[in-house]
Amino acid sequence: MTERPSTPTSGTTTEPPPEPPATATTPAAGTERVPAPGAAESGAVTGPGPVPVSETGEAGAVTGHLPAPAAAAGPAGRAPVLSVRELSVRFLLPGGRRIAAVTDAHFDVAPGECLALIGESGCGKSVLASALLGLLPANAQTAGSAHLGDLDLLTAGERTLARTVRGRRIGLIPQSPAAHLTPVRTIRSQMEETVAQLTGERNRSTLRTAAEQAAGRAGFPLDHLDRHPHELSGGLAQRAATALALIGDAPLLLADEPTTGLDRDLVDRTVDELRRHVDADRALLIITHDLAAAERVADRVAVMYAGRIVEITGADAFFGAPGPRHPYSRGLLEALPDRSFTPIPGLPPELGSLPDGCAFAPRCDRATGICATLPPLTDSVACHHPAPARTPEDLRA
Numbered sequence: 589m590t591e592r593p594s595t596p597t598s599g600t601t602t603e604p605p606p607e608p609p610a611t612a613t614t615p616a617a618g619t620e621r622v623p624a625p626g627a628a629e630s631g632a633v634t635g636p637g638p639v640p641v642s643e644t645g646e647a648g649a650v651t652g653h654l655p656a657p658a659a660a661a662g663p664a665g666r667a668p669v670l671s672v673r674e675l676s677v678r679f680l681l682p683g684g685r686r687i688a689a690v691t692d693a694h695f696d697v698a699p700g701e702c703l704a705l706i707g708e709s710g711c712g713k714s715v716l717a718s719a720l721l722g723l724l725p726a727n728a729q730t731a732g733s734a735h736l737g738d739l740d741l742l743t744a745g746e747r748t749l750a751r752t753v754r755g756r757r758i759g760l761i762p763q764s765p766a767a768h769l770t771p772v773r774t775i776r777s778q779m780e781e782t783v784a785q786l787t788g789e790r791n792r793s794t795l796r797t798a799a800e801q802a803a804g805r806a807g808f809p810l811d812h813l814d815r816h817p818h819e820l821s822g823g824l825a826q827r828a829a830t831a832l833a834l835i836g837d838a839p840l841l842l843a844d845e846p847t848t849g850l851d852r853d854l855v856d857r858t859v860d861e862l863r864r865h866v867d868a869d870r871a872l873l874i875i876t877h878d879l880a881a882a883e884r885v886a887d888r889v890a891v892m893y894a895g896r897i898v899e900i901t902g903a904d905a906f907f908g909a910p911g912p913r914h915p916y917s918r919g920l921l922e923a924l925p926d927r928s929f930t931p932i933p934g935l936p937p938e939l940g941s942l943p944d945g946c947a948f949a950p951r952c953d954r955a956t957g958i959c960a961t962l963p964p965l966t967d968s969v970a971c972h973h974p975a976p977a978r979t980p981e982d983l984r985a
């Protein structure tokens with residue numbers, strides 16, 4: 589774990605000027621959001637407390653929507669930057685198949701806090717991030733709510749998301765940075781344009797300096813700034829995308845695998861820069877396969893399995909003592925080379941045909957008959973047979 593101040597260093601957030609957002613966070617052409625059935629009338633968010641989990645796993649069958657103040661207190665006792673309640677995403681496929689990519693996700697991210705979202709490939713992490721930014725494809729349906737202050741990101745219109753949210757209130761480091769960079773323009777010109785759009789600055793030399801500072805923050809070499817995206821390695825494209833996402837100093841940063849393709853030193857450097865973003869009293873939701881990076885940057889960890897968050901707990905408790913409580917979370921840690929290097933047996937289930945009960949049960953050595961029923965998320969873990977919690981202080985979820 590890195591040393592970090594216990595109190596945020598600044599209480600200010602940057603109010604964006606009224607210009608369009610950064611190009612790096614513009615949605616792909618042709619993508620449109622399909623509002624969830626009944627989503628329009630639900631401005632309400634559910635209150636804190638046990639997470640209701642829908643038995644059917646169907647979008648629209650989300651349970652427990654109780655009216656509550658939009659600014660429910662976050663884990664640090666402050667109003668969260670992001671408040672996600674029973675967020676579900678379904679993809680409708682030809683022939684009537686439904687992919688349950690995200691089911692009943694429920695969490696907050698507070699100012700000055702980093703939440704790391706981890707889990708095996710295909711479990712729904714990127715879909716969750718895309719839902720928050722209104723970047724889902726047209727065959728997606730959402731349910732639940734995701735409040736950024738008073739704004740429900742799931743029901744906000746594309747115009748609002750494009751003009752005031754993406755790049756301004758939420759920065760995105762996308763999972764495929766090369767695809768998000770504009771192919772025909774140099775990295776320098778994309779960075780200068782982003783600075784101009786977000787700050788209103790027009791002076792050439794000021795823009796040039798700001799772009800070079802942004803590159804420096806992400807460890808992007810200045811002598812590569814005049815290159816086009818196709819002239820960059822994957823790691824350099826990653827750093828360019830990180831630099832672009834950091835420019836707006838958005839109150840919430842979504843970083844989807846921000847360290848892919850980087851060597852260990854650059855991983856550390858990148859996550860330390862992301863941590864500086866958090867320590868300036870902003871929020872970070874980082875999606876990563878790199879558990880060492882998660883340990884270095886995160887305050888809390890959310891573990892996702894087959895579209896559901898199965899455990900959400902403090903990073904110190906998770907990576908240290910007493911360790912995670914869900915058998916899947918424990919398996920993820922035990923699979924690490926510097927732990928017992930034992931892979932979790934079997935494969936994750938198809939999200940198009942999930943069982944009614946615990947989706948991890950077929951791979952779990954603790955499973956019993958009761959696991960044919962869905963375990964609710966109580967005490968930070970959704971499992972009928974969790975490892976015991978040692979002390980309440982260990983769990984600061």
Ligand SMILES: Nc1ncnc2c1ncn2[C@@H]1O[C@H](COP(=O)(O)OP(=O)(O)OP(=O)(O)O)[C@@H](O)[C@H]1O
Nearest residue numbers: 679687689708709710711712713714715716725939
């Ligand atoms: N447009 C789509 N139509 C149908 N299914 C989709 C679509 N987009 C994603 N999915 C499915 O949603 C599930 C979750 O995908 P997602 O990209 O969120 O996984 P992930 O956890 O981010 O994985 P990774 O770690 O590999 O990035 C996958 O099973 C994927 O096949």
Ligand code: NI
Nearest residue numbers: 713714715763
């Ligand atoms: Ni992903």
